[in-house]
Amino acid sequence: MDARRTTVRDVRRRNRSVLLSELYFHEPLSRQELSQRTGLSPGTVSNVAGELIAEGLVVEAGSVDSDGGRPRVLLRVNPGYGRVVGVDVGETRVRVESFDLTMAPLATVDYPLDSPQPRPEPVAAQILAGLREVTEQAGTGPVVGVGIGVSGTVEQGPPARVHAQTLGWDAVPLERMLREGTDLPLFIDNGAKTLGQAEMWFGAGRGTRHAVIALIGSGVGAAVITNGSTYRGATSSAGEWGHTTLVYDGRPCRCGSSGCLEAYVGAEAVLDRYREAAGSPAPGDDEESAITELVASADSSPVAARVLEETAGYLGAGIANLVNLFNPERIVLGGWAGLTLGARLLPRVREETARRALRHPYEQTSIELCRLGPDAVALGAATLPVADLLTDPGVRSPA
Amino acid sequence: MDARRTTVRDVRRRNRSVLLSELYFHEPLSRQELSQRTGLSPGTVSNVAGELIAEGLVVEAGSVDSDGGRPRVLLRVNPGYGRVVGVDVGETRVRVESFDLTMAPLATVDYPLDSPQPRPEPVAAQILAGLREVTEQAGTGPVVGVGIGVSGTVEQGPPARVHAQTLGWDAVPLERMLREGTDLPLFIDNGAKTLGQAEMWFGAGRGTRHAVIALIGSGVGAAVITNGSTYRGATSSAGEWGHTTLVYDGRPCRCGSSGCLEAYVGAEAVLDRYREAAGSPAPGDDEESAITELVASADSSPVAARVLEETAGYLGAGIANLVNLFNPERIVLGGWAGLTLGARLLPRVREETARRALRHPYEQTSIELCRLGPDAVALGAATLPVADLLTDPGVRSPA
DNA sequence: ACTGCTTTTTTCAAGCTCTGAAATATTGAT
DNA sequence: ATCAATATTTCAGAGCTTGAAAAAAGCAGT
Incomplete structure (x- = not known):
């Protein structure tokens, strides 16, 4: 299928990549540990590492005892490269x-x-x-x-x-x-x-190879990571979770369709639903504070509580769809609204997801909140x- | 990330694979054409092909003139290997x-x-x-x-x-x-x-690298192909399209959830919906003939026409979800019920999908019927x- | 038949790369 | 100083692809 030849040089390219990546995510590492982790022979590690050091990509950084023998020299990626x-x-x-x-x-x-x-x-x-x-x-x-x-x-x-x-x-x-x-x-x-990508490298997705980062702001989006890399589809517009139909012929969505997930759990949609249920808009100067207020008032306001409860239902169903279709190891809920809502609703969202997703893929998935915030x-x-x-x-x- | 070393031997492995695959899907091919298509030098092609021939995986099969010079010897995969x-x-x-x-x-x-x-x-x-x-x-x-x-x-x-x-x-x-x-x-x-997989190799998916094969039988399933290979997810249960929520809190589904796509467009569900609308079951001894009858009677029976029209709507929405989430080059509709329904409904399904999917990914996708039938x-x-x-x-x- | 011409294949020295084993380096302990 | 224990480096060996040159295999004309 993939009619691309390979030459001896590609071997070196790949091994440089393997070595450098290993170092990047697990530094500091000695050549010897590197050899064990990558499966490359000590000779090759020495050779490749030498090359990377000569180029300035990698630096030696201290050493550590090895009971009785020559100490291991630690290597790291050179931040100043x-x-x-x-x-x-x-x-x-x-x-x-x-x-x-x-x-x-x-x-x-x-x-x-x-x-x-x-x-x-x-x-x-x-x-x-x-x-x-x-x-x-x-x-x-x-x-x-x-x-x-x-x-x-x-x-x-x-x-x-x-x-x-x-x-x-x-x-x-x-x-x-x-x-x-x-x-x-x-x-x-x-x-x-x-x-x-940021969550995968430094946040809640770390250590997984199959994850979906579900983002709720004013709108709704998602990043699907499969086999360690972002899923793009044919023309890189894959992952448009927000405009997935969840309620057939439901609320109109700004995309022109109706019943989209975004029309129910996007911040704007949640506030709209509150306004309709309460007969008056939620307090707050902007969307962000309005959502915060809404969540804060849930204990005292039955209307707010009901709107949030419904939100958990919709969101759970939307996440269940992700679970069924992508079978990820982890779902990470983020976006500014996702974090605010999730702080309170996460347990309910998990329940609703469990209720609707197939048992087998659901059991393989953990649902967590983003760790980095929307500024990442x-x-x-x-x-x-x-x-x-x-x-x-x-x-x-x-x- | 992918901490797998590569050795010189992998180079040969890969090139054998590239050569053999090229031959498998485009035979017959001469060594010279093979060299052009794979990018490998003539020397290597000769070498690798010789090895494959010696092992019996490949055979020479006739030759073809090349204006004026030495004729090209054609190679094929040996069917009897x-x-x-x-x-x-x-x-x-x-x-x-x-x-x-x-x-x-x-x-x-x-x-x-x-x-x-x-x-x-x-x-x-x-x-x-x-x-x-x-x-x-x-x-x-x-x-x-x-x-x-x-x-x-x-x-x-x-x-x-x-x-x-x-x-x-x-x-x-x-x-x-x-x-x-x-x-x-x-x-x-x-x-x-x-x-x-069969549709990708020999059917309506041929030539694409990103496709979804959507299957409707008594139940509903899908095979998602990304980058030329089947998408499995973390534990290979990905692609459970049939149990994706399409109608929030809708008809109960045998999976225990409700509002699943399968509960609307699966053959059993379509017949159920007809029975409810008509007040009597659709004619036919088994599901298969009942669906055929239903489609055949659509011109004369307004109830049947309406049920099918609704089916096109649900199916279009379900397919639009696939388009938005996976951004494939092609959606292939199959399964025995999918073929029977699709024969009549495909144009309507395309319209409904267009109405609900995002414009950009929709324009990248063609929607077609399976070519191989459910026996494949x-x-x-x-x-x-x-x-x-x-x-x-x-x-x-x-x- | 033989020669010249064209195009396809094969052959081969060169240049990379990894590996396993042996050699070397480095440090603490005796 | 010398030894023991590890960590690194060095190096011959073997496998690959490549580009260039050589060989093979027809065709056409004489």
């Missing part, structure tokens, strides 16, 4: 953040969007300005790459194009637009997917160039 | 079928199941008997492997266990039970998945050992 930048193009602001190679944050800038439906050109300009800014601030070493998480679906190009209904963007060639201002490697992806979109985006580096560490020029 | 057996453990019978390596059918035997809830032991005995039978009948060459498609979810072991609610099987160690009667390599999988479960199962052979052609002993 280079920097990566993550960009979060949200619905209200552009955030640009830089990190060292081990994802320690270095600098951040935020730009508010001037309109809820900003034109793409100024946004691209903001991204480029932010890029310059964080690059000039703290940190040394070349920028290895830039990851960009956008709240919309991204058609992987080249050049990548962005379709974002909420921003009013249709097939915006963001990659080409940025390309005019920078030569750095660019990685553009959907924001929900980059957030999912930029972190996850910055992860993309690092992942690329780990997958194929070798094409780039040494520092 | 060995045989494969496919088993279909359905709800009413066990079918065992043998094929040559290129999937030309050689022999078939059927055994009716003595009860709708047969005990596993006699079924295993029937499989083994069928295996002996088809092996002794037509065909020569050793049996390379046996694939088994079971109507239930299969927990890939080892040993593989089968959970089949309709058969009344719970964690049946089918692999171990068969192992006592044969030493052949066994591949056990869900019947919907093997049928999907055994064919698809027999495909499993072949796929294994193509992936790693080398461990086995030469013919």
